[in-house]
Amino acid sequence: MSVVSNTKYKLHVILVFIYILIMPLSMVSIPGIGSGMKALSILLLFIGIVLLLSENVTVKLNNRLAAAWTLYVLYTALSVFWSANFEESLPIAVGLIQVLAISLVLTKFDLDEEDVRTIEFAWILVSVICLLLFFGGAGQQIEDGRISIVLSYGGADPNEFCAYFYIPLAIAVSRLFRNRLKLVNLVYIIYIMTMFYCIFSTGSRGGLMAAMAAVIVSWVFSTSISIKKVVLMCILLGASYIVFIHYFIPNLPQPLLERLSPSAILEDKGSNRAYIWEAAFSNIFSGTARLIYGYGPYGITFMRHTMHNQFVQVLLDGGLIGLLLYLNLCFELARKAFRNGAVFLGGIAGAFAALMTLTAYAYFKPIWVIFLMCLFTVKRRTMQNQKSKERG
Numbered sequence: 003m004s005v006v007s008n009t010k011y012k013l014h015v016i017l018v019f020i021y022i023l024i025m026p027l028s029m030v031s032i033p034g035i036g037s038g039m040k041a042l043s044i045l046l047l048f049i050g051i052v053l054l055l056s057e058n059v060t061v062k063l064n065n066r067l068a069a070a071w072t073l074y075v076l077y078t079a080l081s082v083f084w085s086a087n088f089e090e091s092l093p094i095a096v097g098l099i100q101v102l103a104i105s106l107v108l109t110k111f112d113l114d115e116e117d118v119r120t121i122e123f124a125w126i127l128v129s130v131i132c133l134l135l136f137f138g139g140a141g142q143q144i145e146d147g148r149i150s151i152v153l154s155y156g157g158a159d160p161n162e163f164c165a166y167f168y169i170p171l172a173i174a175v176s177r178l179f180r181n182r183l184k185l186v187n188l189v190y191i192i193y194i195m196t197m198f199y200c201i202f203s204t205g206s207r208g209g210l211m212a213a214m215a216a217v218i219v220s221w222v223f224s225t226s227i228s229i230k231k232v233v234l235m236c237i238l239l240g241a242s243y244i245v246f247i248h249y250f251i252p253n254l255p256q257p258l259l260e261r262l263s264p265s266a267i268l269e270d271k272g273s274n275r276a277y278i279w280e281a282a283f284s285n286i287f288s289g290t291a292r293l294i295y296g297y298g299p300y301g302i303t304f305m306r307h308t309m310h311n312q313f314v315q316v317l318l319d320g321g322l323i324g325l326l327l328y329l330n331l332c333f334e335l336a337r338k339a340f341r342n343g344a345v346f347l348g349g350i351a352g353a354f355a356a357l358m359t360l361t362a363y364a365y366f367k368p369i370w371v372i373f374l375m376c377l378f379t380v381k382r383r384t385m386q387n388q389k390s391k392e393r394g
Contacts, residue, residue: 022124026131028367031156050107067334074327075102085298094299097364109377129170148205161360164209165368167197168216172348176224208359215355220348275310296321312357338376
């Protein structure tokens with residue numbers, strides 16, 4: 003790779019770094035535009051296209067994940083034309099197209115391990131920004147003792163706020179079991195517990211479940227299983243539990259603790275999600291052709307349009323065709339994340355777990371940026387060394 007080409011390649015890495023770093027701006031609403039992140043992402047898309055044109059590079063759907071993502075978005079956009087609620091459907095389709103475009107442009111080049119560390123650093127900075135907002139005054143009670151980010155011009159839904167921590171949790175856990183420096187590991191443990199405290203404070207049961215999925219999956223795939231490491235994990239979990247019980251729990255509002263109790267989950271049917279899903283299935287399986295092609299994005303008019311489950315949402319919005327395309331996208335995301343490493347896999351596990359309890363179209367930026375990361379192909383040094391030896 004020439005010096006000029008390498009420079010432009012690194013510029014793409016910087017664009018991805020910036021794109022991740024501006025994620026918290028999705029909490030800032032701008033009238034007539036949507037959010038601060040949306041405005042800046044359009045600028046990043048333009049710069050990315052200019053860089054590709056300067057390199058005479060074209061965006062090709064040369065991998066299964068890019069093709070699966072594109073097919074899902076194109077079908078969703080097409081479904082706007084038979085939507086039962088055109089005004090609601092159109093912005094959803096436009097948002098998905100914008101996210102697809104910037105994802106394909108910014109992930110055109112492969113990453114080496116140094117680039118991965120750069121992108122991981124961007125995620126860590128995002129988590130630090132979120133923690134500073136949370137503890138710096140923007141973290142305010144919204145209902146039943148729940149805390150989320152409240153700004154003068156916007157804020158974050160509790161479920162969305164939790165999603166900013168899935169990749170950072172995966173990063174911290176994967177590094178924790180590979181690092182031999184005890185002081186650094188202590189910092190990682192405090193970092194992990196602080197993020198869990200924020201997630202716990204939001205009262206988001208789905209967010210807590212997703213964070214645990216990110217931690218468990220990244221731990222399992224970042225280290226070889228041994229008795230010593232299992233014992234270490236048990237000790238860490240036990241110590242974390244004791245710290246939470248004695249130092250964190252007493253500082254949390256009683257309504258929040260009641261909300262997170264198993265009895266509360268059974269009593270309110272997951273914030274009435276069970277009733278919503280029952281009504282959704284009853285409608286979509288009522289014998290009409292909508293079962294095949296759906297109502298269009300947010301096209302349902304018989305009840306609230308948010309299903310609080312992206313898979314149920316896709317079934318209603320796109321029918322069986324849309325659901326199959328979305329499941330294919332999820333399969334390709336998981337397959338690519340598995341190939342890219344524990345951090346990617348932990349992040350996607352957290353995202354999938356979160357999608358079981360929330361609807362996340364393109365406006366739910368943290369989930370889709372996790373998807374974007376899976377579009378990259380990570381070049382491992384061992385593979386590069388092996389190829390160089392074979393050439394020699």
